Amino acid sequence: MNAARCPLVAANWKLHGSLRFADDWARDFLRRPPPAGIEVLVCPAFVHIAHLARALEGSGVSVGAQNLSEHRDGAFTGEVSAAMLKELGCDYVLVGHSERRRIYRESDEQIAGKLRAAAGAGLKPVLCVGETLAQRRADDTREVLRRQLDAAAPVLSGLAADAFVIAYEPVWAIGTGETATPEQAQQAHAFIRDHLGGLAGGRAADARVLYGGSVKTDNATSLFQMNDVDGGLVGGASLKAEAFADICRAAPPRRD
Numbered sequence: 001m002n003a004a005r006c007p008l009v010a011a012n013w014k015l016h017g018s019l020r021f022a023d024d025w026a027r028d029f030l031r032r033p034p035p036a037g038i039e040v041l042v043c044p045a046f047v048h049i050a051h052l053a054r055a056l057e058g059s060g061v062s063v064g065a066q067n068l069s070e071h072r073d074g075a076f077t078g079e080v081s082a083a084m085l086k087e088l089g090c091d092y093v094l095v096g097h098s099e100r101r102r103i104y105r106e107s108d109e110q111i112a113g114k115l116r117a118a119a120g121a122g123l124k125p126v127l128c129v130g131e132t133l134a135q136r137r138a139d140d141t142r143e144v145l146r147r148q149l150d151a152a153a154p155v156l157s158g159l160a161a162d163a164f165v166i167a168y169e170p171v172w173a174i175g176t177g178e179t180a181t182p183e184q185a186q187q188a189h190a191f192i193r194d195h196l197g198g199l200a201g202g203r204a205a206d207a208r209v210l211y212g213g214s215v216k217t218d219n220a221t222s223l224f225q226m227n228d229v230d231g232g233l234v235g236g237a238s239l240k241a242e243a244f245a246d247i248c249r250a251a252p253p254r255r256d
């Protein structure tokens with residue numbers, strides 16, 4: 001990990017939790033807060049954001065959403081806008097998670113719209129990219145990452161490097177117990193960083209690139225110590241506050 005970039009460890013609770021769960025989780029997590037020099041983010045379901053933000057108030061832990069609408073307002077029943085999330089206390093929002101791409105058929109174009117909406121409201125988007133198992137087997141990993149990044153490039157190239165985050169999440173490693181090896185993760189992250197460097201001005205090369213896909217207490221240290229891995233996006237293992245606290249501690253803190 002590059003000491004100049006502050007590591008970010010993010011929890012994605014997906015469709016789990018309750019108000020009670022959020023209270024218990026915050027209490028347990030804050031018993032052993034992470035050391036300085038590591039940023040922590042928790043993304044619960046929309047309806048738990050305000051409650052969790054209150055439970056974590058003053059702790060320095062950020063709260064984010066798992067999705068947002070690409071629209072600012074209007075006749076879009078069931079949608080939630082970036083400004084609404086900002087008002088609730090969100091700092092970050094996940095965009096283009098593979099479950100959104102696959103199950104809800106979000107297109108690269110729609111994802112670019114969501115990135116634009118998030119950035120326009122002062123939210124930091126965490127853009128998720130990654131290849132499926134079939135794409136990896138066909139040796140298409142780079143091509144897929146290039147396509148996903150290029151679709152986002154018109155938005156990302158207008159942002160400062162600390163105004164967005166990329167999460168590399170190989171689809172075959174999400175919720176499967178299969179993790180990319182630290183070397184596989186490093187290879188993909190180096191490619192992503194290199195590609196970001198080619199965007200306007202090259203500033204984007206300093207953005208943080210997280211690894212996601214079956215991150216657990218026993219593999220976090222080896223993943224987080226790779227040069228281009230700036231922390232993680234953690235699903236299943238983040239539901240246990242103590243395990244997530246341990247994963248946060250596996251990130252080497254930024255040294256200023």
Ligand code: PGA
Binds near residue numbers: 175
């Ligand atoms: P996982 O999920 O840690 O359960 O594999 C990661 C994610 O989907 O963000």
